[in-house]
Amino acid sequence: MSATPNGAAAQPFVARTIRLTLNGQSRELDVLPWTTLLDLLREQLDLIGSKKGCDHGQCGACTVLRDGKRINACLTLAVMCDGATLTTIEGLASGDQLHPMQQAFIKHDAFQCGYCTPGQICSAVGLANEGRAHDSVQVKELMSGNLCRCGAYTNIRDAIEDVLGGAR
Template identity: 75%
Template sequence: MSATPQGYASHSIHLTLNHQPRQLDVLPWTTLLDLLREQLDLVGSKKGCDHGQCGACTVLLNGKRVNACLTLAVMCDGADLVTIEGLASEEALHPLQAAFIKHDAFQCGYCTPGQICSAVGLIAEGRAGTPAEVQEMMSGNLCRCGAYGNIRAAIEEVLQNDSATQAEPQFVEVRA
């Protein structure tokens, strides 16, 4: 622990962030979203409502969907954390990223990182089998542009692809 100017102690946390081990010093009140955006310059996760109501900040914590605005960074000690920046490989997009492009599942794009991370978690949960279940389980992610139909179509396409639901992520090559 190291002292801060206000006399509060920062806490050292160890985590795997986008497949890379990291050691970070954080103040006890720092949210995961603020850590990602302000200290690590990972700005894919957005600060929409800052109250856990819009889903723009959704990331994957130990494979589960969480709102980074409601999660304290100190709670992530020892965790495996994946943000939108960690989904693609150097060679190819994640299947959901490719499906979002194919289905034009975004307009302004503000909610897209949270939508995609939430959809990755949704597929990993393995509970959504029907369009209605996808709709219900994605209801925590709001789209102010109303691209819900295209978002659902992208998710449903990936759900139907058996190779994308395997334990190891499969990547889709995208050619320009």
């Protein structure tokens, strides 16, 4: 063990145990303090639907739901999710039955390359949970944190409005 500048022994970092519900299943996981939620999902749990786009919270490709609200997994430390309920794109469907938002994205051809699609769908589900989008302008504004390099925004908006319209 090495010494710190004041002569005290340096303490090694140790993993912390967190408990959470992930896609409907209770999990107990050991994570290092600096592990992001995105890295935990992709590298330790093999849930690769959430994408690492910018790794700076600017593109939304990593969007998941924590307690029903959308968050950027790349900016969230895994230890911050202790006790939370998390839903990733892998957890939205119920068996073979797609979530209505997933069905709407297919119906409206709301993707091209598909890289941003998991984050777009999770963000759209979070947007629907918030209940604040009442027209196309609000959907556009409230989805502005999710970028699509292919430019499928019109179809994405149509899919979201289709689901929101059915919920109204």
